[in-house]
Structure formats: structure tokens, C-alpha cells
Amino acid sequence: MSETTATSTNGRTGTSYDAIVVGGGHNGLTNAAYLSKAGLRVLVLEQRHLVGGAAITEELRPGFNFTTFSYALSLLRPEIVHELNLVQHGFMPLMMPGDFHPTGDGDYLLFGDDDDQNVEMIRRHSPRDADAYGRYNHDLDKVIETIQPLFDNPPPNIFGGNTGRDPDDQADIAWLLKHLGSVDRKTMHDTVRMLTGSAADLLDDYFEYEPLKGYLASSSSIGNRIGPMAGGSGLVLLYHKMGEHDGHLGSWSFHKGGNGGFTQVLARAAQSFGAEIELNAHVDHVLTRDGKAIGVVLADGTELTAPIVVSALDARRTFLDLVDPRELPDDLVDNVRRTRYRGTSSKVNFALDGMPEFPGLKGAAPFGGFLNIGPTMEYLERAYDAAKYGWYSDRPFIDGALQSVIDPDMAPPGKHVLSCFVQHAPYQLKGPHGPVDWETERENWADKAQAVLEEHFPGFGKLVLQREVVLPTDIEAKTGLTEGNIFAGEFLAPQMYFFRPAPGYSQYATPIDGYYQCGSGTHPGGCVIGSPGRFASQRILRDQEQRG
Amino acid sequence: MIRTTPFHERLTELNDQQLYTHWSGYLSALRFSHAPKHEYFAVRNAVGIFDTSPLFKYRITGPEALDFLSGVVVRDLSVLRPGRAAYTLWCDDRGFVMEDGVVFMQSDNELLMTAARPLLSWLTSHEHGRRVVVEDVTDDYAMLAVQGLRSRDVLAGLVPEVTELPYFGQAEGKLASVPVTVSRTGFTGDLGFELMVAAADALTVLDAVLEAGAPHLMRPFGEEALMTLRIEAGLPLTGVEWHDSRTAWTDHDRVTPKELGQGWMLKGVRDGSRRFIGSEAIRRELVDGTSRWATTGIVVDWQAWNRLHRDNGELPTFDEQALGWEQWLRTEDDTQVGYVTSFCYSPVLQRHIGIARVRPELATAGTTLHMETTLHHSTHMVAVETTSMPFFNPARKTAK
Numbered sequence: 001m002s003e004t005t006a007t008s009t010n011g012r013t014g015t016s017y018d019a020i021v022v023g024g025g026h027n028g029l030t031n032a033a034y035l036s037k038a039g040l041r042v043l044v045l046e047q048r049h050l051v052g053g054a055a056i057t058e059e060l061r062p063g064f065n066f067t068t069f070s071y072a073l074s075l076l077r078p079e080i081v082h083e084l085n086l087v088q089h090g091f092m093p094l095m096m097p098g099d100f101h102p103t104g105d106g107d108y109l110l111f112g113d114d115d116d117q118n119v120e121m122i123r124r125h126s127p128r129d130a131d132a133y134g135r136y137n138h139d140l141d142k143v144i145e146t147i148q149p150l151f152d153n154p155p156p157n158i159f160g161g162n163t164g165r166d167p168d169d170q171a172d173i174a175w176l177l178k179h180l181g182s183v184d185r186k187t188m189h190d191t192v193r194m195l196t197g198s199a200a201d202l203l204d205d206y207f208e209y210e211p212l213k214g215y216l217a218s219s220s221s222i223g224n225r226i227g228p229m230a231g232g233s234g235l236v237l238l239y240h241k242m243g244e245h246d247g248h249l250g251s252w253s254f255h256k257g258g259n260g261g262f263t264q265v266l267a268r269a270a271q272s273f274g275a276e277i278e279l280n281a282h283v284d285h286v287l288t289r290d291g292k293a294i295g296v297v298l299a300d301g302t303e304l305t306a307p308i309v310v311s312a313l314d315a316r317r318t319f320l321d322l323v324d325p326r327e328l329p330d331d332l333v334d335n336v337r338r339t340r341y342r343g344t345s346s347k348v349n350f351a352l353d354g355m356p357e358f359p360g361l362k363g364a365a366p367f368g369g370f371l372n373i374g375p376t377m378e379y380l381e382r383a384y385d386a387a388k389y390g391w392y393s394d395r396p397f398i399d400g401a402l403q404s405v406i407d408p409d410m411a412p413p414g415k416h417v418l419s420c421f422v423q424h425a426p427y428q429l430k431g432p433h434g435p436v437d438w439e440t441e442r443e444n445w446a447d448k449a450q451a452v453l454e455e456h457f458p459g460f461g462k463l464v465l466q467r468e469v470v471l472p473t474d475i476e477a478k479t480g481l482t483e484g485n486i487f488a489g490e491f492l493a494p495q496m497y498f499f500r501p502a503p504g505y506s507q508y509a510t511p512i513d514g515y516y517q518c519g520s521g522t523h524p525g526g527c528v529i530g531s532p533g534r535f536a537s538q539r540i541l542r543d544q545e546q547r548g
Numbered sequence: 549m550i551r552t553t554p555f556h557e558r559l560t561e562l563n564d565q566q567l568y569t570h571w572s573g574y575l576s577a578l579r580f581s582h583a584p585k586h587e588y589f590a591v592r593n594a595v596g597i598f599d600t601s602p603l604f605k606y607r608i609t610g611p612e613a614l615d616f617l618s619g620v621v622v623r624d625l626s627v628l629r630p631g632r633a634a635y636t637l638w639c640d641d642r643g644f645v646m647e648d649g650v651v652f653m654q655s656d657n658e659l660l661m662t663a664a665r666p667l668l669s670w671l672t673s674h675e676h677g678r679r680v681v682v683e684d685v686t687d688d689y690a691m692l693a694v695q696g697l698r699s700r701d702v703l704a705g706l707v708p709e710v711t712e713l714p715y716f717g718q719a720e721g722k723l724a725s726v727p728v729t730v731s732r733t734g735f736t737g738d739l740g741f742e743l744m745v746a747a748a749d750a751l752t753v754l755d756a757v758l759e760a761g762a763p764h765l766m767r768p769f770g771e772e773a774l775m776t777l778r779i780e781a782g783l784p785l786t787g788v789e790w791h792d793s794r795t796a797w798t799d800h801d802r803v804t805p806k807e808l809g810q811g812w813m814l815k816g817v818r819d820g821s822r823r824f825i826g827s828e829a830i831r832r833e834l835v836d837g838t839s840r841w842a843t844t845g846i847v848v849d850w851q852a853w854n855r856l857h858r859d860n861g862e863l864p865t866f867d868e869q870a871l872g873w874e875q876w877l878r879t880e881d882d883t884q885v886g887y888v889t890s891f892c893y894s895p896v897l898q899r900h901i902g903i904a905r906v907r908p909e910l911a912t913a914g915t916t917l918h919m920e921t922t923l924h925h926s927t928h929m930v931a932v933e934t935t936s937m938p939f940f941n942p943a944r945k946t947a948k
């Protein structure tokens with residue numbers, strides 16, 4: 001699809017700017033759009049031949065569009081859509097038709113947008129779980145109501161000490177305490193359970209039917225090196241539940257043309273405000289003088305200057321690669337060094353000759369949208385086990401999106417693309433005799449994923465026209481996301497909110513004057529959200545204003 | 549007894565909801581699947597089909613057919629040529645709108661007109677000895693709207709005539725060996741076509757369209773999705789935006805074409821060069837500036853909407869289903885200055901939008917007004933801005 005893969009960027013017209021943004025992922029683009037909207041002359045430098053970073057769409061086979069990395073959209077903050085006039089540039093989130101979850105015994109759960117139908121679907125398997133489902137969703141929505149304001153505001157700086165605190169920080173802290181003080185007992189307890197506990201414990205409290213728990217738990221291990229039975233998995237589940245489509249919490253959408261379609265929209269918006277985007281421009285390092293950022297140096301030696309440099313990369317790149325860590329305080333460097341990345345997510349994307357068939361559905365398949373293969377929590381946990389010891393799952397868990405069922409432009413008529421998120425495949429493979437090179441295992445791993453699909457959709461293999469295997473090492477190599485962690489730092493309580501990317505450095509500025517951070521390694525973190533880019537722009541503009 | 553359309557037998561098999569409403573004595577599907585939003589998106593991003601068979605259809609033939617109809621309906625039909633169609637209103641003698649429909653010109657002495665309400669006696673009462681024959685052919689034809697982004701792709705292989713058809717053009721063709729009239733018309737504000745086919749051949753045509761449409765993710769859509777689509781398109785709906793003047797009790801329920809936002813249809817009225825039923829009253833309205841209302845689009849201030857809900861402990865709602873009632877518009881000082889006739893959330897625009905009628909002086913695009921809405925069983929105000937319509941107007945709608 002030419003519109004989303006062709007990167008019509010305007011390129012660079014000068015060597016000196018008000019602000020330079022390093023990295024043309026969605027956060028870099030968002031940041032650049034806001035800064036240019038505020039009147040700054042902004043240049044985005046992207047190392048690849050296309051913008052989007054982990055949110056791209058590529059036509060890898062004529063007519064077949066692959067969402068190489070991220071494959072669905074829903075956490076994007078609505079403010080960004082409005083403030084950057086994205087609709088005018090083609091923003092179009094399509095509603096996913098549903099979630100199909102084989103239960104492992106030939107049966108299935110199929111969830112759509114009609115609550116009554118969903119409840120009926122559950123009651124067929126467990127009358128007890130039917131009403132628990134409503135209770136569960138409501139309780140979670142209450143937790144989201146509690147968390148969302150934290151999510152939608154930069155974290156207050158709580159580390160200033162009690163004397164002589166900046167009045168703005170004081171006000172932020174007062175706001176936070178007031179907000180938390182308004183939360184009822186149960187919701188607060190549920191919130192803490194979700195943020196620190198396991199998805200399994202939570203789900204066991206509500207449900208008895210294992211495949212339903214498997215379905216609900218699946219989002220708890222996405223992107224993290226974690227199984228649903230481990231403490232901390234609740235947080236990832238909560239994060240995914242926070243997604244929405246037009247206000248429907250937990251409902252995910254698919255952007256027209258994939259997330260690459262979305263980042264093209266963002267690029268157009270940024271350019272409409274005057275931002276310049278230069279492709280194939282790898283930034284080697286940030287130039288500093290007397291503790292101030294003054295520009296960047298490209299890999300080819302080109303020097304570009306700007307009093308504001310914004311890194312849209314993760315914290316490792318921002319603090320250890322782009323600048324000399326010796327210019328930074330030890331506590332920051334130490335924290336960034338010990339931040340856990342440990343990607344275990346992989347993609348296996350398929351071009352298909354037709355719709356996969358599920359025997360339990362006989363004939364016309366009413367499923368489409370998400371396919372979730374991880375029948376039970378135990379299955380999910382086992383799919384994770386091997387990763388602990390440095391190896392990949394024998395029977396991986398798959399979260400797939402049959403995107404051609406929602407957007408006809410994703411594949412030629414009658415053909416399909418299935419974008420599969422497959423876990424767990426640890427970044428660093430460890431065999432009995434030490435590290436193992438992923439290249440020797442690449443196709444074996446993809447075969448495992450395909451075998452799982454074959455198991456549930458017999459004949460699947462015969463439909464496969466092409467397959468793209470994306471390993472954590474590929475994610476790192478192409479986007480720069482350290483160890484291929486999709487969130488730019490695992491979603492673990494000690495790596496969130498005012499600890500993201502490090503305690504005391506969560507407000508988008510850095511110890512180097514004029515050097516800012518706006519990647520997913522900052523609050524509120526990974527996923528296609530845009531908030532890091534937006535919050536960072538607010539911080540930059542406020543600093544500008546104060547400087548006069 | 550309620551009737552079913554010629555397409556019903558097949559469409560009902562595709563309907564897993566079996567929710568119907570009544571439309572001119574026929575069953576008309578409200579939705580085909582649990583979420584009409586998918587049907588909505590099918591049109592905006594793929595292709596959808598809608599059964600418009602219940603529309604009343606009149607054939608007007610004879611050497612004076614065009615002359616006759618020109619003196620009846622509001623639109624200037626003198627520019628109409630064979631192979632073209634035109635949307636029009638018709639009014640009573642006081643210049644109040646009765647209904648609307650589309651006039652298709654088949655040849656110099658044959659026209660076909662669709663209408664939302666029966667019209668035969670009214671039409672014939674205005675023949676005044678002209679050489680025309682007006683017949684009700686409603687039951688002879690079935691009509692299928694094929695609408696949306698991929699509509700042309702789907703139909704091109706079936707009736708090649710569509711590829712050359714201009715906006716509001718029509719052509720005779722054969723689809724699956726069956727004679728059809730295909731026109732580039734519709735009620736979705738998108739690229740789209742309508743097929744008219746003899747009732748007996750309806751299923752043959754539908755089956756061919758369904759087969760050709762499947763690889764393009766075609767879906768049948770029902771009235772709920774249509775409502776969202778036509779609001780986005782800024783198209784007024786009879787019974788909602790206005791009431792047939794003949795059956796309205798008071799002038800509060802009546803509107804003139806200008807008040808309905810269809811002033812563009814009134815070429816040649818002000819200077820008296822064109823006469824049709826009601827034209828004299830409309831001429832006076834135009835000359836004296838006596839229009840009571842102007843129709844405008846309104847867009848809700850998204851921040852105000854979110855704040856209103858969050859401040860009241862609710863998550864903001866974004867419902868693409870049109871509201872079933874009117875909401876009042878007020879100025880800052882709380883005077884009622886208008887009302888919103890249709891209101892919904894537009895998924896493609898990501899905004900709450902509405903078709904509204906306001907005091908003419910307030911219709912300038914960009915005017916801030918306040919709309920009443922209810923929350924927690926009480927009235928609240930939310931800021932809106934007036935805007936021109938259509939809200940959604942893709943280039944493909946009229947493009948070559």
C-alpha cells in the first residue's frame with residue numbers, strides 16, 4: 001500500500017534548528033509535531049528509510065502489507081488526535097471485530113462488542129463465570145479510573161526533599177495525594193493488587209473456567225519476560241485493559257494501513273506544522289559544551305546544531321550511547337544500567353492464501369480480528385518457562401491479528417495477512433554450552449509458532465504464501481529498542497511512573513541542559529501512546545518560556 | 549400485514565440479529581451483526597450494501613414529462629439530461645417542504661422518481677392536462693445501494709458502466725445477465741451506487757453482488773449504521789430533520805428548503821424566473837428575509853465533553869448511534885436559539901457532531917453555542933461550534 005510505506009518526507013533544509021529530535025518513531029514524531037506547532041524550527045533525524053520505528057507497515061510482498069512490529073492501536077491518547085489535527089491527515093482507527101480464543105479442546109470463546117453476547121458465550125461454558133465477568137470488568141474499570149489520571153499526567157517530582165521544594169512540584173504532589181485520597185478502599189486495594197500481584201491470583205478470584213482465565217491472562221505476559229503466575233503480571237494486564245476504541249475500554253483498534261499508516265499520519269501532521277524529517281540519518285552522538293546540548297553529529301560526520309536536542313530513543317541509548325555517561329550523575333547511569341530490558345517477544349507474520357479454518361466453527365468463520373492462542377493460564381505459564389533458562393517455548397503463546405478482515409487494503413482481495421505476536425523467545429539464547437546464535441534457530445522458532453497455528457487451524461501451513469520472522473535481535477537491530485524490549489524497558493513496578501527511566505529523572509529533562517528524553521523509556525512507557533512525546537514537548541516549551 | 553422486500557430472503561440469512569424496523573410497510577434491518585459500527589466501517593473503509601427497496605417509485609412518461617415535473621419539484625430540472633439524476637425536494641403551496649427524493653432521467657420522455665412517502669394523487673393532481681402518464685411502479689423494482697470505498701471495485705466486474713459513471717450519473721446495464729439501472733447515488737456521503745432491478749430478478753443481482761463483494765469485505769448494513777453515515781454526510785432525513793408539511797400540525801414542524809439548508813436548490817427563484825409549487829412563497833421568503841432558521845452543523849468541543857463526564861465521575865461516552873431526541877442550543881446568556889435534530893459521535897472524525905437549526909444570524913461557521921445534554925438525570929451544557937456540512941466529504945464521493 002503505497003500510502004503507508006512510501007515515506008514522503010521533506011528532508012532537511014538547513015544545519016541549524018531550534019530543536020533536533022533524534023529518532024522518528026511515533027514519540028519522536030509526536031514531540032516534533034508539538035514543538036513545531038508551538039513555532040519552533042524542528043528537525044527529526046531518523047536512521048532508517050522510513051519513519052515509525054516500532055510502528056511501521058511494509059509491503060513485503062506485492063499487495064500484502066505486514067505490520068512488522070506493533071500490530072494494533074488503542075492506547076494512543078485522544079488529546080493527541082485532536083491537538084495535532086490527525087483526522088485531517090488521515091487518522092482512522094477501525095474497530096477490531098473481535099477476539100477469538102480457541103479453548104484447546106476444539107471449542108472456543110469468541111468475544112465481540114456486545115456484552116450480552118459475550119456473557120452468553122461464557123455462560124455456555126460456565127454459568128458461574130457469566131456474572132463474575134461483569135463484576136471483573138467493572139472492578140477493573142474502577143482501577144483504570146484510578147490509574148488513568150496518573151497515566152495522563154507527567155509524574156510529580158517527589159524526590160525534592162521537604163524543604164525548599166519547587167512550588168510546581170508541591171502542587172503536583174498535592175494533586176496526586178488528593179486524587180489517591182478520593183479512591184475507595186476496595187478500588188485502592190485492587191489497584192495495588194494489580195500493580196504488584198499476579199494476573200493468575202486476580203483471575204482465580206473471579207473465575208473457574210480455565211480457558212476464560214487463559215484468554216484474560218494473555219495480555220498479562222505481552223512484552224514482558226513474565227508468565228501470568230508471577231507477581232507483576234497484573235500490571236501488564238492492566239496496561240492493556242486501559243486501551244480503548246472510541247471510549248470502550250479494553251477494546252483495541254486497528255489503524256487504517258496498520259500502525260505504519262498511523263505513523264505516516266503523524267509524519268504528515270508534523271510536517272504540516274513545519275517540522276522537517278530527514279531519513280537515513282543515523283545520529284552518532286549528541287554534541288555538548290559546558291554541560292549543555294548544542295547539536296548532534298551524524299554517522300557520516302555531519303554536524304547539526306540546535307540548543308534543544310530530544311532523544312526519542314530508549315534510556316540506554318539516550319544516556320549511555322548518545323552522550324558520554326561520564327557527563328551524567330552516577331545514580332542515573334547506575335539505574336539505567338540496571339534497568340531490565342530482556343526482550344522475549346517475537347513476531348511471525350504471515351501472508352495467507354485464504355482464511356484459516358477452525359474446525360469447531362464449521363463453514364463460514366465468523367472470527368476475525370484478534371486470534372488468541374494460549375488456551376489456559378497454565379499454557380501461558382509453560383510458554384514462558386523456557387525463557388527463564390534462556391530458551392524459547394516449544395509451544396508458544398500467540399496473539400495474532402487477522403488485519404485483512406478489517407482493512408481490505410492490507411491484502412489483495414480474498415487473501416489475508418496474519419500478524420502474530422509470539423512469545424517467549426529470549427533475546428539471548430543460552431544452550432548447554434553457552435550462548436547460541438539466534439540465526440541458527442530463527443526458522444525452528446517460526447516453525448514452532450506455525451505448528452501451534454496448524455494445531456488449531458488444520459491446513460494452516462498450506463495457506464502460507466510468505467512468512468516474516470522478527471526476533472528480539474531484529475527488533476533491536478532495526479529500531480534500536482534495547483534487547484528488543486517492546487516497551488523500551490520492562491513494565492515492572494520499579495520501572496514505572498516516577499522511577500521511569502530512573503528515580504528523579506522522570507520529567508523528560510536530563511542533567512544536560514537542553515537535552516531531553518521523549519521515548520517509550522519515559523512515563524507512561526511503551527505502546528503506541530504518544531504521551532512521552534507530548535509530555536516532553538510540554539516540558540521543553542515550559543523551560544523555554546521560563547528562560548524567556 | 550408487514551411485507552418483505554425482494555432482497556429479504558437472502559439478506560435475512562446474513563442477519564444474525566433479526567432486528568427490524570418498519571419502513572413504508574416493509575421490514576427494514578436495523579443491524580446485521582451485534583455491532584452496527586462494523587457495518588458503518590464497512591462503508592467508510594470497504595463496502596456495504598443497503599436495501600432501499602421500500603422507497604416509493606414513480607414513473608413519469610410522455611412528451612411533457614420533464615416540463616411537468618419541473619413545475620412540481622424544487623430543483624431546476626431543465627438542466628437534467630438523459631443519463632443523469634438529481635436530488636430534489638418538493639413543497640406545498642406555502643413553500644414548506646413535503647418530502648425529498650431523486651429524479652432519474654431515463655430519456656427525453658421518461659423519468660423515474662423516488663419518494664419517501666406515497667405521492668401519486670398529489671403528482672397527478674398537478675398534471676393540468678399535460679401529456680404525461682404518472683404511474684406507481686414501487687412494487688416493480690427492488691433497489692440496492694452499494695456504498696463505500698470499494699463500491700466501484702466490486703461493481704466494475706459486474707456492470708462495467710460504473711467505471712465511467714459521474715456523480716449523479718446513471719446508466720442501463722446488465723448484471724448477471726439481468727437488466728439493471730445503475731446510478732452513482734446514495735445516502736452515505738461516500739463513493740456509492742444504487743442498482744434498480746425488476747423485483748423478480750432481485751436475488752440474482754444480489755447474489756452476484758454478494759459474491760463479488762466478499763473478497764472486498766463487503767457487509768450488508770442496516771438503518772443504525774446508515775444513520776451515522778448520513779449524519780456525517782450532512783444529509784437531512786425526513787421525519788427527523790423535518791416533517792412532511794401536509795401532515796404537520798403546526799408550522800413549528802415545517803421548514804422551508806432554505807431553512808433546511810437546501811438553499812442551493814433555489815436557483816432562479818428569487819428573480820421569479822422559475823416556477824414550481826411553492827416557489828412564490830419561497831420567493832417572498834428570500835426577498836423579505838423571513839427565514840426563521842438556518843441549518844448548520846455543530847461540532848462538540850471535545851475538551852468540554854471530556855471534562856463534563858470526568859468531573860461527574862463518568863468516563864466520556866463516544867456513541868456512534870444517533871440520539872433519538874432533540875437537544876436545545878443556547879447562547880451564553882441562556883436564551884434558546886436553536887435545536888439539534890440529529891446527533892452522534894463520528895468515528896471517522898473522532899468528534900461528536902450534529903445537524904442543527906439555529907437563528908439565521910448565528911449560523912456563521914465558527915459560532916460558539918451551548919448544547920443541552922443530560923448526565924446523572926439533570927441538564928448540563930456543553931460548548932459546541934457551528935460548522936459547514938458535510939462533516940465528512942471524501943474526494944472519492946464525486947471524483948472521476
Ligand SMILES: Cc1cc2nc3c(=O)[nH]c(=O)nc-3n(C[C@H](O)[C@H](O)[C@H](O)COP(=O)(O)OP(=O)(O)OC[C@H]3O[C@@H](n4cnc5c(N)ncnc54)[C@H](O)[C@@H]3O)c2cc1C
Nearest residue numbers: 023025026027047053054070071072283480520526527528
Ligand atoms: C514486536 C512489537 C510489537 C508491538 N506491538 C504493539 C502493539 O500492538 N500495540 C502497541 O500499542 N504497542 C506495541 N508495541 C510497542 C510499541 O510499538 C512501541 O512501544 C512504540 O512504537 C515505541 O515508540 P517510540 O517512538 O518510543 O520508539 P521507536 O518506535 O523505537 O522509535 C525509535 C526510532 O528511532 C530510530 N533510531 C534509533 N537510533 C537512532 C539513531 N541513533 N539515530 C537516528 N534514529 C535512530 C529508530 O530507527 C526508530 O525509528 C510493540 C512493539 C514491538 C517491538
